[in-house]
Amino acid sequence: MEGPSMSNRTSxxxxxxxxxxxxxxxxxxxxxxxxxxxxRPVEPAAPLSTATLAPTEExxxxxxxxxxxxxxxxxxxxxVAVWIEDDRGNYVRTLFATxxxxxxxxxxxxxxxxxxxxxxxxxxxxxxxxxxxxxxAQNSGPQTLYWDGTDRTGAPMRPGRYVYRVEANVLWExxxxxxxxxxxxxxxxxxxxxxxxxxxxxRDEPVMVADVRAxxxxxxxxxxxxxxxxxxxx
Amino acid sequence: xxxTRERVMGTELLTVxxxxxxxAVLGWLRDVEATFSRFVPDSDVSRANAxxxxxxxxxxxxxxxxxxxVAYQRRTGGLFSPFLGAELVRLGYDxxxxxxxxxxxxxxxxAHVAPPAAAPDAAAPDDDAAPPEVHxxxxxxxxxxxxxxGIDLGGFVKGWSVQAALDALDAPRCxxxxxxxxxxxxxxxxxxWRVGVEHPLTRTAxxxxxLPPAAAVATSSVARRxxxxxxxxxxxxxxxxxxxxxxxxxxxxxxxxxxDLAAAEVxxxxxxxxxxxxxxxxxxELDPAARWLTVDTEGAVRHSPGLPFEATP
Numbered sequence: 012m013e014g015p016s017m018s019n020r021t022s023x024x025x026x027x028x029x030x031x032x033x034x035x036x037x038x039x040x041x042x043x044x045x046x047x048x049x050x051r052p053v054e055p056a057a058p059l060s061t062a063t064l065a066p067t068e069e070x071x072x073x074x075x076x077x078x079x080x081x082x083x084x085x086x087x088x089x090x091v092a093v094w095i096e097d098d099r100g101n102y103v104r105t106l107f108a109t110x111x112x113x114x115x116x117x118x119x120x121x122x123x124x125x126x127x128x129x130x131x132x133x134x135x136x137x138x139x140x141x142x143x144x145x146x147x148a149q150n151s152g153p154q155t156l157y158w159d160g161t162d163r164t165g166a167p168m169r170p171g172r173y174v175y176r177v178e179a180n181v182l183w184e185x186x187x188x189x190x191x192x193x194x195x196x197x198x199x200x201x202x203x204x205x206x207x208x209x210x211x212x213x214r215d216e217p218v219m220v221a222d223v224r225a226x227x228x229x230x231x232x233x234x235x236x237x238x239x240x241x242x243x244x245x
Numbered sequence: 246x247x248x249t250r251e252r253v254m255g256t257e258l259l260t261v262x263x264x265x266x267x268x269a270v271l272g273w274l275r276d277v278e279a280t281f282s283r284f285v286p287d288s289d290v291s292r293a294n295a296x297x298x299x300x301x302x303x304x305x306x307x308x309x310x311x312x313x314x315v316a317y318q319r320r321t322g323g324l325f326s327p328f329l330g331a332e333l334v335r336l337g338y339d340x341x342x343x344x345x346x347x348x349x350x351x352x353x354x355x356a357h358v359a360p361p362a363a364a365p366d367a368a369a370p371d372d373d374a375a376p377p378e379v380h381x382x383x384x385x386x387x388x389x390x391x392x393x394x395g396i397d398l399g400g401f402v403k404g405w406s407v408q409a410a411l412d413a414l415d416a417p418r419c420x421x422x423x424x425x426x427x428x429x430x431x432x433x434x435x436x437x438w439r440v441g442v443e444h445p446l447t448r449t450a451x452x453x454x455x456l457p458p459a460a461a462v463a464t465s466s467v468a469r470r471x472x473x474x475x476x477x478x479x480x481x482x483x484x485x486x487x488x489x490x491x492x493x494x495x496x497x498x499x500x501x502x503x504x505d506l507a508a509a510e511v512x513x514x515x516x517x518x519x520x521x522x523x524x525x526x527x528x529x530e531l532d533p534a535a536r537w538l539t540v541d542t543e544g545a546v547r548h549s550p551g552l553p554f555e556a557t558p
Contacts, residue, residue, distance in 0.1 A: 025331075025376075025377060025391070025393045025394055026323070026376060026486070027328060027376060027377045027378060027379045027390075027391055027394050028376050028377070028378045028379070029315050029318070029378075029379045029381065030378050030379065030380050030381070031312065031315070031381045031383065032380070032381070032382050032383065032384065033381075033382050033383030033384030033385065034383060034384065035308075035309065035312060035383050039309065039405075039409050039412070040409070040412065040413060042305070042306045042309065042409070043273055043409050043410065043412075043413040046266070046269045046270065046273055046410060046413040046414060069246070069247050069264055070247070070264035070265065070267070072249070073249050073250075073251060073267065073268070073271075075251075106268075143269065146276070150279065150287050151287075152285070152287070155275060156272065157251075157267070157268035157271045157272055157275075158268055159249070159264065159265060159266075159267045159268035160264070161264050161265040161268075165264065165265035166264070166265075167264040167265070228250070228251075230247035230248060230249050231247060231248040231249075231250070232247060232248070233246045233247055233248050233261055235436070237439070238439045238440060238441040238453055239248075239259075239261065239420060239422075239438055239439060239440060240259050240420070240422045240425075240427065240440055240441070241425060241440065241441040241442070241443050242425040242426070242427065242440055242441070242442055242443070242454070242462050242463070242464040242500055243425045243442075243443035243445075243448075243464055243466065243469070243498075244425060244445065244464045244465055244466025244467075244468060244469040244470075244498055245256055245400070245403075245423070245424035245425045245426055245464070245469060245470075
């Protein structure tokens with residue numbers, strides 16, 4: 012249907028002609044890969060290592076893990092994994108893993124993210140886990156990843172202290188490992204991670220990951236009797 | 246159910262989602278922001294706008310959304326345009342709005358004064374010259390912009406990506422609100438989501454929308470995202486593609502209820518640009534199922550028949 016024609020143009024506006032060539036073959040849903048997919052069959056959940064933790068019915072809130080990334084040119088670098096453990100060191104879930112390693116690149120480069128692979132048992136990860144955590148290498152700049160307090164199967168965890176880790180290959184086997192803890196409960200919390208160089212010689216490589224920190228904000232209850240939100244122009 | 250809040254894509258995001266889905270939605274919207282923000286130096290939009298007439302390699306996601314935006318541009322006869330990036334920069338919206346000094350004087354909003362006419366300058370296009378061409382090559386995954394043309398997909402991609410997130414989720418009852426533009430879903434027999442509509446002048450409650458089982462709501466307002474130009478004039482972010490200037494009509498705010506948030510964003514923008522009378526007629530032609538509510542410069546509130554709206558007494 013034709014709409015109003017372009018009129019009243021001033022002399023300053025450039026109205027271009029749009030020329031589209033080639034064939035669009037991709038549907039919108041293709042781009043939303045990290046979201047849970049209702050069309051995919053649910054794979055049997057791996058047994059949780061946190062058996063002593065009774066999950067809550069709802070997630071507790073939102074954890075943001077943020078860091079500054081500076082990509083380093085060259086081969087065998089720029090692999091990053093970010094994951095959560097409970098306070099006993101049991102794996103909970105992966106928030107991000109560079110797609111090369113997450114999709115089996117460790118067969119060709121065994122030095123890639125060994126601690127994360129061992130902790131998560133990634134070689135036996137489900138397709139759904141790989142799909143949700145695997146993403147292309149991040150560009151340089153500030154990064155923020157989210158954890159909503161659920162484990163690898165999507166079940167909510169109970170309040171308590173959790174560990175977040177960021178492992179990165181800075182050159183072949185040389186890695187940095189950031190480790191911090193964050194408390195999930197009724198109050199907002201923040202923390203800053205400590206860094207370890209693996210081995211110590213990794214300290215001499217260019218800084219790839221820095222300023223790793225986390226914050227937690229508890230979710231708010233939803234009142235059934237009031238308006239949920241407002242529309243007001245944005 | 247519980248409410249999660251976060252700031253992403255330059256706006257306040259609110260989600261009401263089952264456990265395990267809020268983080269995935271936020272991660273998706275962060276990825277979209279990294280691709281489409283005009284204020285991220287290596288985003289696809291920034292690189293395309295800096296292409297200086299050369300083809301620039303961009304992601305499939307970028308081309309997909311831009312192609313959809315171009316379809317809306319054609320459908321609206323050009324009243325919606327994804328190619329107003331250079332105009333926004335020229336008007337002063339050249340950085341994250343959190344860094345722009347916002348003006349919200351009620352009297353000025355109500356007066357809705359037209360900005361001064363732009364004076365021709367050295368960059369003015371030659372009316373006798375052939376229009377420049379934008380080339381989108383879907384096979385080579387490149388975009389080529391002529392000098393003086395910039396892409397801005399701000400509100401459109403926000404609506405598109407929030408709708409895509411909802412469509413990918415299987416939650417029977419959920420809501421995602423990106424700064425007042427929102428999608429919501431519920432079962433047929435569930436109580437409706439209640440969404441307040443704010444008055445653009447008083448910023449108090451106009452009333453409440455009770456949403457149908459699947460709904461998208463977008464509001465376009467000249468009272469928001471406004472700043473001062475270099476000459477002191479009040480400017481805002483709803484740019485009229487016919488003039489390259491902030492839109493001037495009798496419509497201060499338009500809210501549209503539709504079945505898709507990208508569409509609702511476009512319809513609300515067009516309604517604001519055209520004004521309450523011509524805009525509502527135009528919308529009825531484009532999307533007869535869409536419902537609308539407007540507030541004009543006199544403060545009068547009108548809405549379409551069938552809008553599930555309860556006015557505040």
